[in-house]
Amino acid sequence: MTDALIAITVLWGFVFIYAVMATMDFGAGFWSMIYIDREKTKATNIANRYLSPTWEVTNTFIVALVVAVYSLFPTAAYTLGTILLVPGSMILLLLALRSAFLVFSNVATEYKKPLTYISGITGIIIPGLLIAVLPITHGEFVDYGNGLTQLNLGRLFTSPNVYTFIGFAFSSTLFLSSLLLADYSKTSEEMDAYRVYLRDAKIAGPISLLMAFCIMLTLKEEARWIYDRMMEDLPLLLTSLGFFLLGGAGLFLPNFFSKGVKGMPRLSVIAVTAQYLIASYVYGKAHLPYIVYPNVTIQSAFTDPNSFRAVFITYIVGFAILFPGFIYFWSLFMHDKKFLRQKTNPNQ
Amino acid sequence: MDDLLIARSLFGTTMAFHIIFATIGVGLPLMILTAELMYQRTKDQDYVVMAKRWTKAFAVLLGVGIPTGTIAGVQLSLLWPGFMEVIGRVMPLPFQIEIYAFFVEALFMSIYVYAAERIAPWMRIVSLILVAMGALASAVLITNVHAFQGTPAGFRYEDGKYLDIDPWAAFFNPSFFVTAGHVALSAYVTGAFVVASVAAFKLMKSDFGSRVYKLHQKAIMISLVVGGIASFLTALNGHESAQYLHEYQPEKLAAAEGLFETQDHAPLAIGGFTDRETKEIKWAIEIPWALSFLAGNSFDTVVVGLNDFPEEYWPPLFVHTLFNAMVGIGSLLILISLLGIAWKKFLKKDHFPKVFLWTLVASGPLAVAAIEFGWIFACTGRQPWVIYRILSTAQSATTAANLGILFILFAFVYVILGTAVVFVLLYYFRKNTVLDDLQRAEKKSVPLFSSNS
Ligand code: HDD
Ligand code: HEM
Ligand code: HEM
Numbered sequence: 183m184t185d186a187l188i189a190i191t192v193l194w195g196f197v198f199i200y201a202v203m204a205t206m207d208f209g210a211g212f213w214s215m216i217y218i219d220r221e222k223t224k225a226t227n228i229a230n231r232y233l234s235p236t237w238e239v240t241n242t243f244i245v246a247l248v249v250a251v252y253s254l255f256p257t258a259a260y261t262l263g264t265i266l267l268v269p270g271s272m273i274l275l276l277l278a279l280r281s282a283f284l285v286f287s288n289v290a291t292e293y294k295k296p297l298t299y300i301s302g303i304t305g306i307i308i309p310g311l312l313i314a315v316l317p318i319t320h321g322e323f324v325d326y327g328n329g330l331t332q333l334n335l336g337r338l339f340t341s342p343n344v345y346t347f348i349g350f351a352f353s354s355t356l357f358l359s360s361l362l363l364a365d366y367s368k369t370s371e372e373m374d375a376y377r378v379y380l381r382d383a384k385i386a387g388p389i390s391l392l393m394a395f396c397i398m399l400t401l402k403e404e405a406r407w408i409y410d411r412m413m414e415d416l417p418l419l420l421t422s423l424g425f426f427l428l429g430g431a432g433l434f435l436p437n438f439f440s441k442g443v444k445g446m447p448r449l450s451v452i453a454v455t456a457q458y459l460i461a462s463y464v465y466g467k468a469h470l471p472y473i474v475y476p477n478v479t480i481q482s483a484f485t486d487p488n489s490f491r492a493v494f495i496t497y498i499v500g501f502a503i504l505f506p507g508f509i510y511f512w513s514l515f516m517h518d519k520k521f522l523r524q525k526t527n528p529n530q
Numbered sequence: 531m532d533d534l535l536i537a538r539s540l541f542g543t544t545m546a547f548h549i550i551f552a553t554i555g556v557g558l559p560l561m562i563l564t565a566e567l568m569y570q571r572t573k574d575q576d577y578v579v580m581a582k583r584w585t586k587a588f589a590v591l592l593g594v595g596i597p598t599g600t601i602a603g604v605q606l607s608l609l610w611p612g613f614m615e616v617i618g619r620v621m622p623l624p625f626q627i628e629i630y631a632f633f634v635e636a637l638f639m640s641i642y643v644y645a646a647e648r649i650a651p652w653m654r655i656v657s658l659i660l661v662a663m664g665a666l667a668s669a670v671l672i673t674n675v676h677a678f679q680g681t682p683a684g685f686r687y688e689d690g691k692y693l694d695i696d697p698w699a700a701f702f703n704p705s706f707f708v709t710a711g712h713v714a715l716s717a718y719v720t721g722a723f724v725v726a727s728v729a730a731f732k733l734m735k736s737d738f739g740s741r742v743y744k745l746h747q748k749a750i751m752i753s754l755v756v757g758g759i760a761s762f763l764t765a766l767n768g769h770e771s772a773q774y775l776h777e778y779q780p781e782k783l784a785a786a787e788g789l790f791e792t793q794d795h796a797p798l799a800i801g802g803f804t805d806r807e808t809k810e811i812k813w814a815i816e817i818p819w820a821l822s823f824l825a826g827n828s829f830d831t832v833v834v835g836l837n838d839f840p841e842e843y844w845p846p847l848f849v850h851t852l853f854n855a856m857v858g859i860g861s862l863l864i865l866i867s868l869l870g871i872a873w874k875k876f877l878k879k880d881h882f883p884k885v886f887l888w889t890l891v892a893s894g895p896l897a898v899a900a901i902e903f904g905w906i907f908a909c910t911g912r913q914p915w916v917i918y919r920i921l922s923t924a925q926s927a928t929t930a931a932n933l934g935i936l937f938i939l940f941a942f943v944y945v946i947l948g949t950a951v952v953f954v955l956l957y958y959f960r961k962n963t964v965l966d967d968l969q970r971a972e973k974k975s976v977p978l979f980s981s982n983s
Contacts, residue, residue: 234640234644235643235645238636239640241596242632242633244600246629248607249603249622249626252607252615252618252622252625253618253625254618256615256617259607259614260611260615262607263609263611264928264929264930267608267609271605271940274601277597277600278597278600278943278947279943279947281593282594282951286950289590289958290958291961292957293957330929486695486697489619489622489695492623492697493622493623493626496623500627504633504634504637507638508637510637511640514641515640515645
């Protein structure tokens with residue numbers, strides 16, 4: 183592998199991790215808003231119990247992603263910075279409101295409802311804007327005139343392809359987060375909440391699959407090059423579809439391990455994550471070598487080799503140092519039965 | 531306004547807003563840690579209650595500090611793509627390593643707050659130390675990028691190309707340690723005096739000798755000790771920062787001092803205004819020879835004046851006032867700490883006079899103001915360069931037009947966040963009084979740290 187290929191793989195890894203964590207994060211915020219009046223099911227409690235300790239860590243990944251772009255591919259950072267000014271600023275504004283009001287809603291308990299509404303609604307718009315970065319990198323909305331690179335917002339917001347991406351972001355946010363929360367509430371033995379999230383996952387799953395098909399259809403019209411390259415990996419795409427079906431089966435089958443419970447949410451979470459992993463690998467591979475089609479490629483944008491080496495070493499050292507921290511964090515908040523099964527959450 | 535000016539204003543506003551939360555975010559963990567350690571030593575519940583209440587305030591401030599920091603980080607690429615292209619190529623390490631510091635802070639902050647009651651006391655202290663170190667490291671590292679902007683190193687610049695890049699040499703650029711030290715120390719100053727402000731205000735509102743009164747008095751004392759040490763070190767280190775300016779960015783020092791004529795035995799000008807037309811400083815108090823001595827430790831030191839530079843390289847001249855204000859506040863804070871500690875420890879009085887308490891109330895906002903003045907001085911005083919003598923601000927700016935609407939939107943969101951955070955803090959601490967927390971701390975069965983009603 184060339185250095186540039188290693189670098190783009192690292193970047194892709196960050197994108198994938200952030201995508202999964204962000205869908206869970208924004209989705210959980212949305213569900214906590216939706217179920218705020220249904221106190222009996224504890225669905226809101228469960229969402230908050232997941233969200234409170236994790237949102238900060240999730241947010242750090244978006245910073246890591248941006249930093250990775252400019253330290254690995256500085257020239258691409260130049261182009262992306264220029265064309266993403268407007269969508270990027272929108273994301274930042276919504277993110278600021280969302281994070282701040284999420285924290286406020288947990289502190290100012292009397293105003294919990296309006297504050298949760300602000301953070302829930304701003305939060306659910308963000309994935310749609312984030313994913314719009316993908317079609318923008320396909321190049322057809324970027325104008326190169328008299329030496330200036332500019333994003334054509336008019337064309338961007340009239341493109342069916344962009345809307346299918348947005349729809350996909352929205353539905354898969356709901357899908358992945360309800361799957362995760364189903365699993366989380368089952369571990370916490372909150373069976374009412376579990377049934378609620380299981381049902382939501384059954385609804386959101388097929389919609390997100392439909393959206394994925396629509397993306398392919400519109401991609402064929404608007405960005406033929408990437409469509410064709412993705413179709414070269416049709417077997418992988420079909421495998422990904424297979425994992426989706428496995429995930430779906432996990433929602434409907436009776437549980438092998440605990441009697442009388444429907445569904446195996448852990449299996450679904452793993453299968454669906456595998457589905458997204460494979461699909462995004464196919465997409466990422468088809469995207470290569472372009473970062474922004476057709477002018478910016480991974481080779482043309484690649485950083486200085488000395489800098490790359492130094493950055494890469496910090497990745498290894500940083501990961502080695504942080505890994506135990508992540509494990510400890512995980513064991514405290516995702517694995518500790520006492521925490522998960524607390525009867526009343528003091529932060530409510 | 532032209533687009534460049536709007537871009538500068540927008541970025542400056544973002545930074546000015548973020549820095550308030552970020553600085554307190556570095557300073558407060560040290561105060562919390564001090565309180566926790568005091569508790570371990572004295573077993574006095576009051577310190578646990580302080581730690582809990584400051585942690586709560588810290589968590590709320592993080593809710594604004596983190597998203598505005600995220601804005602700052604991303605806006606650098608959106609508004610200054612030319613700058614970040616160079617930084618990405620030459621100076622990626624601080625940003626990269628900073629991510630790890632952010633992770634450490636985020637992970638252990640959540641552990642300290644949400645798992646406080648489930649982990650051992652020593653683990654709580656360890657988590658807190660890691661939070662404080664993470665915050666400190668992120669400040670030091672981001673400041674390093676700023677240091678690099680003033681004293682770029684680690685590459686050769688020829689015909690618009692960056693050659694022979696050595697990212698570690700860029701990382702250890704000449705002013706890294708001085709600048710980072712100054713920012714870290716001044717953040718501790720700010721954390722301590724912000725606490726002192728609140729405690730002094732609350733002390734005046736509580737009955738003399740009551741439990742609550744005593745708690746606030748203890749809080750004032752630890753703030754004065756931490757703040758006193760930090761502000762003394764800040765001043766020492768600030769002196770060194772000025773000597774670095776003398777060596778590396780002489781026109782910035784000249785503008786800060788309003789010095790036009792290059793001379794030895796140069797005078798130090800305090801106050802007054804710099805007049806561009808007559809090229810002199812008006813209404814200032816001048817201390818003969820002092821500037822030469824401060825800049826180079828000897829009266830013979832030749833200090834370069836603005837006349838030696840073409841006028842288009844002059845920084846804006848109002849930085850003189852910003853510099854004076856920062857140094858003035860710094861000196862005042864040292865004085866306040868000395869007076870307070872002497873009053874309590876050596877004169878053994880148990881009442882602070884009203885004037886002193888009101889001065890303490892002002893000290894927190896003044897420290898924050900000093901931070902703002904210092905940064906605006908440092909960043910605006912670098913103009914017209916974004917990387918000193920290498921890359922101009924105009925060259926690095928985005929080519930997008932119509933930034934005005936974005937400026938309005940961001941400013942609007944900062945107003946919302948700024949107002950909301952004040953209301954939330956007031957609301958929370960009115961609902962959960964010191965007495966409530968004292969009672970919770972006494973009843974071991976009631977969780978203190980995660981309590982909230
Ligand atoms: C509580 C805040 C605070 C206080 C009391 C002081 N400073 Fe400061 N100063 C800062 C907060 C600050 C800062 C915000 O942290 C700056 C802005 C950029 C930087 O590197 O640190 C700064 C910058 C800064 C610079 C410019 C560095 C540059 O442009 O590269 C100098 C020369 C000084 N300071 C000198 C002093 C002196 C002589 C002080 C004497 C008491 C002093 N500062 C007190
Ligand atoms: C946190 C406190 C800071 C404040 C209040 C602050 C303030 C400002 C202001 C007011 C400007 C506009 C200057 C002008 O154009 O006249 C500016 C510019 C800038 N600052 Fe800072 N700054 C801060 C920290 C930093 C740091 C840590 C960095 C390094 C990463 C940095 C990098 C820049 C850049 C790249 C510009 C734009 C180009 C320029 O005008 O030079 N700033 N800042
Ligand atoms: C010297 C001035 C600065 C200091 C002292 C500082 C310090 C901090 C600290 C302590 C935090 C943690 C949050 C908190 O405690 O409030 C933070 C957050 C953040 N800062 Fe700043 N910062 C400064 C300037 C900047 C600049 C110029 C940038 C942009 C490059 C930036 C980017 C960020 C980001 C992205 C976060 C959020 C991290 C996360 O997602 O967890 N900061 N900053």
